[in-house]
Amino acid sequence: MIDRLPDPQSTGKLSLEEALAQRRSVREFRPDLLGEEQIAQLLWATQGVTGEGGRRTAPSAGALYPLEVYAMTSEGLYHYHPHEHALSLVHSGDLRRRLYEASLNQEMILQAPLTVVLAAVYERVTVKYGRARGPRYVYFEVGHAAQNLLLQATAMGLGAVPVGAFRDDAVKVMLDLPADHEPLYLIPVGYPR
Numbered sequence: 001m002i003d004r005l006p007d008p009q010s011t012g013k014l015s016l017e018e019a020l021a022q023r024r025s026v027r028e029f030r031p032d033l034l035g036e037e038q039i040a041q042l043l044w045a046t047q048g049v050t051g052e053g054g055r056r057t058a059p060s061a062g063a064l065y066p067l068e069v070y071a072m073t074s075e076g077l078y079h080y081h082p083h084e085h086a087l088s089l090v091h092s093g094d095l096r097r098r099l100y101e102a103s104l105n106q107e108m109i110l111q112a113p114l115t116v117v118l119a120a121v122y123e124r125v126t127v128k129y130g131r132a133r134g135p136r137y138v139y140f141e142v143g144h145a146a147q148n149l150l151l152q153a154t155a156m157g158l159g160a161v162p163v164g165a166f167r168d169d170a171v172k173v174m175l176d177l178p179a180d181h182e183p184l185y186l187i188p189v190g191y192p193r
């Protein structure tokens with residue numbers, strides 16, 4: 001079952017230039033939870049559909065869209081569905097301690113009320129661009145999506161940090177991701193402490 005999220009806002013308090021100037025990696029968070037509207041806005045910024053043919057907020061080589069977005073809160077792990085702007089529950093329960101352990105005990109994963117997991121299905125890109133260039137395009141794209149999320153968080157008065165240091169297999173197993181969803185980035189988000 002998928003639950004539609006609140007529509008994203010198209011205006012905010014900060015200009016793009018202000019968000020660029022203010023973005024900083026934040027690694028300490030207050031325990032305050034994020035509301036559904038905040039989570040919806042952050043996920044939309046990451047991979048929301050904004051145009052014809054399913055075009056999204058971030059560019060994608062050949063419009064092949066290899067990225068899969070997951071949202072982890074104290075309540076569970078959810079999968080984001082860009083076309084429906086909706087979430088489906090993957091696992092209920094607080095998985096943060098296990099993700100923290102799989103991420104080399106980086107404390108912010110334990111503290112943050114939300115961690116966005118960006119995973120990729122390489123095959124969607126390598127079928128067209130091959131095994132040499134395909135992965136490069138996937139890495140570019142995850143950077144685009146991550147930057148969108150970081151700037152959106154800043155614009156909303158939130159803090160975030162992109163985390164690339166984690167044990168790939170441990171994260172994949174503990175989140176029980178499908179075999180072809182390879183986790184690339186973990187991005188904890190919350191109110192800066």
Ligand SMILES: Cc1cc2nc3c(=O)[nH]c(=O)nc-3n(C[C@H](O)[C@H](O)[C@H](O)COP(=O)(O)O)c2cc1C
Pocket residue numbers: 023024025026027106161162163164165166
């Ligand atoms: C590819 C990549 C991986 C990163 N991985 C981590 C990480 O595992 N843990 C962490 O605390 N910060 C991580 N960072 C954040 C950097 O440490 C941070 O961006 C850098 O110190 C510059 O600071 P700023 O983001 O505040 O400008 C990563 C950044 C990038 C681009």
